[in-house]
Amino acid sequence: MPHINVIPYQSSWSLEYENHAKQLLPSIHNQIIRIDHIGSTSVPGLAAKDIIDFQIAVPEFTKEFLETMKSLGYQHHPHLKDNSPLNADPGQWQKEVFTEPEGARRFNIHIRQMGAFNMRQALLFRDYLRSHPASVKAYGLLKQRLAEKHPDDRTFYYAIKDPIFEIIWEAAEYWAKNTGWHI
Secondary structure, three states: OOOOOEEOOOOHHHHHHHHHHHHHHHHHHHHOOEEEEEOHHHOOOOOEEOOEEEEEEEOOOOHHHHHHHHHOOOEEOOOOOOOOOOOOOHHHOOEEEEEOOOOOOOEEEEEEEOOOHHHHHHHHHHHHHHOOHHHHHHHHHHHHHHHHHOOOOHHHHHHHHHHHHHHHHHHHHHHHHHHOOOO
16 A cells, blocks of 8 residues: 655645646546546645545446546546445445556546535535635644554544544535535
8 A cells, every 4th residue: 555645735736637637628528517626635725645636527327438538548446436324325425436547647536426425525525625724724734644643554544534524524514504505
């Protein structure tokens, strides 16, 4: 497993996302609904691993789209899935993951169905943090300290970070209801 390295926010992350999305879109635009910058690198000021996350929303999962991504050199990781709560509808948590072509800048592409819970979750979490700088600072500091103290223990890192995500998620849902936020 690779070493966990959380670094301070880099203003170049959004530009790197935009540039890569512009390169990717001509090949997939007729098969998708939207593409978004998600994850920690999409939140100004948030410390993160230097891996840019994309979310591509598709109308449905098709073999054709997966083959398109593979033909463009992206590496498919069918074993990577979202963690769903117990008794959750599996259709709301389906995803496919691709990573960069060999030798390219590191990023993850999460393919999710438009309107599915996990697709909404990624956007709401991002937007909530963008609107709450104190949460950004605290969450980033937690991630940095965990990575510094346990850089080679992914199990420990996520065992601490994931429950914090859940706490922030509850606040994000409350915020969404009170602000009228929607996809």
